[in-house]
Amino acid sequence: MLSTSSITRSLARTIPRAVSGTSRTPAFRLFLRCQSTSHGNNNLNKNELPFKFSPTGPKLVKYSKDHEWLAMHADGTTFLGITDYAAAALGDATYIELPEADTEVDANDSIGSVESVKSASEVYVPVNGTVVEGNTDLESSPQLINSDPMGKGWIAKLKVDEATNKDILDKLFTLEQYEQFLKSDE
């Protein structure tokens, strides 16, 4: 996670002042540009569609190095989104580029993008499959990516065959492994 000192360092603007050592005043936190709005929870939201699609929840939940999550259900229906960590790093989403319905996708293709503060970040699909539809709620409410990235802010619904993607799925992270990866990535 972004540390306090790095946030305040990032918030320093070109204000004429004496060069101090490493101490920063909390006043710089007023600058919102680099402020983190993370919920600190990369778990799937049990109250929303990506989880509730099956009565007992998804068969498999996996995470990628590029901070995407996959919730795979027994019939192959798979929801994809970006993690809480990624959403916080991006900042307030202003525009989401969604995939077209009925398009085949290969693993590591770009499936859309999330724009925030004039930077458009690609979202990748870690598996092979077919896009059923993008989450059109994001067209009118891109902020769902920030308020509920692990639930209402899902980006795409796909049809994924578990057997043909077995090798890929095995290499993706579990939640534990993803959280471990986040720690080592800092």
Place this chain on the structure above:
Amino acid sequence: MLRTTSFVTGGFTCVNRRILSRVWYSNGANDDNCDRLKHKSITKPVDPSARVLRHIQFTKRMPFQQGLAIQEQFVRANLDMKKVQSKIEQKLVELEHEYQGNATINSNEKQILDKILAMKPNPMVLTFEYEPTYTGGKRIKKVITQEQISQLENFKPTKDIMNPSPKFVQVERGGELTFHGPGQIVAYIVLDLKAFKNFPARCLISVIETAAKNTLKIAPVRKGGLPLNIDTKRVGDKIGVWVMNDDKIASIGVHVRRSITSHGICINVCPDLSYLNNFEMCGNPDGKATSILNEFPNANVTIQDISIAFVRELAKLLGIDTVERMQTDGSEMNQL
């Protein structure tokens, strides 16, 4: 210092015309013109490859598509390196698991791996001056009509009437419609966000904004002259650089693929402002554009002066001490 060396980036070799200067900067305190503005760095390199910032200055005006293709080559080199790094990491992890922590790689293997990882491209700024081009960001893709495109491509400017007709090009950066053309610097920043400490995309945007603001403040009016001293501000929540009366002087838009950035900023030095003021730019219906020349009619600054100043400010904010600059007219980039 004139020296010819070659550097290999990803899949192609480029022979430097000249490395004009390898400049070392202390971070703030001793620089000229820096007394009033102590620029503390916002981040710092955490990967050895990020300790040098490369500035490739394209001195000849060129079509937009050509600059885009050049940028894409460098981005590809970065993405390919990421893939290689990822494969190496994965293999090492697999070895760990297979041999239960008793795996070691011998010194030869380690040398090879180190050499491969040392090929990671340095962070880079490419600065261009383009022929008249209107570009649309991702947001424009689904909404712009053929009629609107025709309007843009048929536009006749009021001042620089000898320019070729504008072209419209759709690109993958964030943001909406903007204009690039003669008299304007377009700077592309291609780097790996992960090579810097705690540096998500929105911090890069902040750094680009601040570097532009600093440049407009302290770049000299003419060689050896006083600073431009152009004061700038942000307008509400919007990203970009405006002068104090709300006219826009620089526009920002960035693309991120697996932490590799592309696109960046365009700064108006002396373009024909009619290109910008006759259409709605950047999604701002009431916005008006300005330029350095418009703000300071006696200024004698060139695109190249401002490019160099901007890269210098950017390096400081990124915590990078060394900038390697290379000038080229772009002709040697066409080998691939």
